[in-house]
Amino acid sequence: MxxxxxxxxxxxxxxxxxxxxxxxxxxxxxxxxxxxxxxxxxxxxxxxxxxxxxxxxxxxxxxxxxxxxxxxxxxxxxxxxxxxxxxxxxxxxxxxxxxxxxxxxxxxxxxxxxxxxxxxxxxxxxxxxxxxxxxxxxxxxxxxxVRPDLPNAHLGMVSDDIFHLDELPKSVLIIGGGYIACEFACILHGLGVEVTQYYRGAQILRGFDEEARGLIAEAMKERGIKLHTGTDIVAMGTASHDDMTLPVEESQYGHDETAEEAGPNGKPIRVKATNGEEQTFDAVFFATGRxxxxxxxxxxxxxxxxxxxxxxxxxxxxxxxxxxxxxxxxxxxxxxxxxxxxxxxxxxxxxxxHGNPTKVDHELIPSAIFTQPEMGTVGLSEEAAREQEPIEVYCASFRPMQTAFADQPDRVMMKLIVSQETRKVLGCHIVAPGAGEMIQLAGIAIKMGATKEDFDRTVAVHPTMSEEIVTMRNPTRKS
The missing domain is CATH 3.50.50.60 (FAD/NAD(P)-binding domain)
Structure with missing residues (x-):
């Protein structure tokens, strides 16, 4: 026993x-x-x-x-x-x-x-x-x-709170530039909320492929999301509807005893940014880390x-x-x-x-970011691969048939990072509707060690966006 x-x-x-x-x-x-x-x-x-x-x-x-x-x-x-x-x-x-x-x-x-x-x-x-x-x-x-270490940060929401709102705010400021911030910026904008996003870095989605994240940033702006990079919040407090346009007193950024009434279904929130601008929002959403x-x-x-x-x-x-x-x-x-x-x-x-010592393989894990458009990614970014070894980059960016016919500006991107020495595909990055679905399948080939020539030998499925993954014959650049 x-x-x-x-x-x-x-x-x-x-x-x-x-x-x-x-x-x-x-x-x-x-x-x-x-x-x-x-x-x-x-x-x-x-x-x-x-x-x-x-x-x-x-x-x-x-x-x-x-x-x-x-x-x-x-x-x-x-x-x-x-x-x-x-x-x-x-x-x-x-x-x-x-x-x-x-x-x-x-x-x-x-x-x-x-x-x-x-x-x-x-x-x-x-x-x-x-x-x-x-x-x-x-x-x-x-x-x-987690919320940032900022006076009155308790006035803002975090991702756990978003699903429990009694009603959607008319306007929201999202603080952060990671995948959670960007996903909810796209979600809330699509649901009719006026979205402003501050990120202190030079470009959103730090750590992902630079070309891919640049395309997503442009698409978000094109849709009407007010994306401000190089910008952070320095102070926040409550503001009354009658006083939204007046300068905010410094004392307002101290502890607010009415804080529980602030936010999406209460008093508007006044925010001061690092660029000196002061604005009022129905809600502030912190997506600044976990x-x-x-x-x-x-x-x-x-x-x-x-x-x-x-x-x-x-x-x-x-x-x-x-x-x-x-x-x-x-x-x-x-x-x-x-x-x-x-x-x-x-x-x-x-x-x-079972007595079978088993390590978890944390290499070449496919993942998706559910922005609009989505990003699917597996393996190394162009920047990370370039630091590791000489590479070839194959990249195609274009307007897909469905949205081009509707005269919409949306662009998609298909990108492969290839080792010059081994010809193995080191990374694949897709920015497109349904990119998460596509990257799952591309991830199998890359995990198996597929080379660029393996991709080239695969017959394209036409007409699809994903066929570009197997039809790019000449490198866009080498480094």
Whole structure:
């Protein structure tokens, strides 16, 4: 008989934790428990990928009537009803959470709707007052959005808040230039919100291919998003409707006792930017970074090492400095993507419960940014590849048939980065509608080590946008 209550105790009911718990219990026959203090499904299902993608779908319909008229349809513009959409969204998230709970129960995982922290290397203490022991403990607590260190920053929203608005603001200022900021800028604009975006850097989407992010920035501006790079917020406070155009007193940037009334459904927010401009918005949305959820878990007391941002440090097998404790997903701040957390959970089970030490391959991971147009990317950017070795760049940018016929300015881009020495495709970057769908398939070939000549030998599917990936014969440039 085991000396422990469970073979495995998982802290966190997101995609990674749930997958690890299910597989350990259902396939490996382990006795497993899982504790989740909030909703099952985690960031992705409840306040990230899933609701965001549904909002992307909703926002894209705004351009459909105009395009349909260009194709001969007698179609009038309509109005978006946030209340109707949010009701269906809430119902769908409830359904998905129920699915997660049923999957755990069906696999024989015992669940606790409680916060859990580590008491020692094999003991978990629940917020209900119970303590449970386990041979292995897996931390999969994810991450959360953070607000900047700025007076009155509590007046602004973060990404978790966007799905719970009673009504959409008429105007919003988005602070940040990463993929979350840019995705929500496109989403909210498509839903009829007047969007202004500040980013302190020279160009949005830092770290991605420069040519691709430049095309997205231009497309966002073309659609009417007021994108200001090299700009940041220095102060914010509440403002009354009667006083929107008056200079803001410095004292307004102190603590505001009426702050709870500010924001999307309350008082407008006055903002001062680094360029000296002062503007008023119905809402301010901070998309300025995320932080691992490692606070108050009892980790440091056990000697588990953490990075400065709170990320739990693990080895290639997701093991912490305490041998019985492992961590996966965003709380480790390795590659913060849902499919990666799931892979890490599967590798953990293979390593611990099947006796087959398995590392997670974090190389050549395809990903998508759901801006309008989308970006799909896998491998190295042109800039990163150039620093590594001599390369050839194959790039085509053009107006696709569907939007060109409708006399719309949208452009798409297909780009391959190729090693001059090995001829392997080092990176692929697509900016186009449906780029996320395309990059998944291109990612298979690149992961397999396909060369440019392998792409060249592939017959094009015509007429499609994606055929450009296999028809670019001459390099655009070499470096």
């Amino acid at each position: 085991s000396d422990f209550d469970y073979d495995l105790f998982v802290i966190g009911g997101g995609s990674g934790g749930v997958r690890a718990a299910r597989v350990a219990a259902g396939e490996a026959g382990a006795k497993v428990a899982l504790a989740e203090e909030d909703r099952y499904g985690g960031t992705c299902v409840i306040r990230g990928c899933v609701p965001k993608k549904l909002m992307v779908f909703a926002s894209e319909y705004s351009e459909m009537p105009g395009q349909a008229r260009a194709y001969g349809w007698d179609m009038a513009d309509g109005e978006f009803n946030w209340t109707t959409f949010r009701g269906k969204l809430d119902a769908e998230l409830d359904r998905l959470e129920g699915v997660y709970r049923k999957l755990l129960a069906g696999s024989g995982v015992e669940t606790f709707d409680a916060r859990a922290k580590l008491k020692d290397a094999h003991t978990v203490e629940l917020s209900t007052g119970e303590t449970k022991t386990a041979k292995h403990i897996l931390i999969a607590t994810g991450g959360r959005p 932080k691992p959820n490692s606070d108050d878990l009892g980790l440091e007391e056990l000697g588990i090492k953490m990075a400065r941002n709170g990320a739990i440090e693990v080895d290639d097998y997701s093991q912490t400095a305490v041998p019985s404790v492992y961590a996966i997903g965003d709380v480790t701040d390795r590659v913060n993507l849902t499919p990666v957390a799931i892979r890490e959970g599967m590798a953990f089970v293979e390593t611990v419960f």
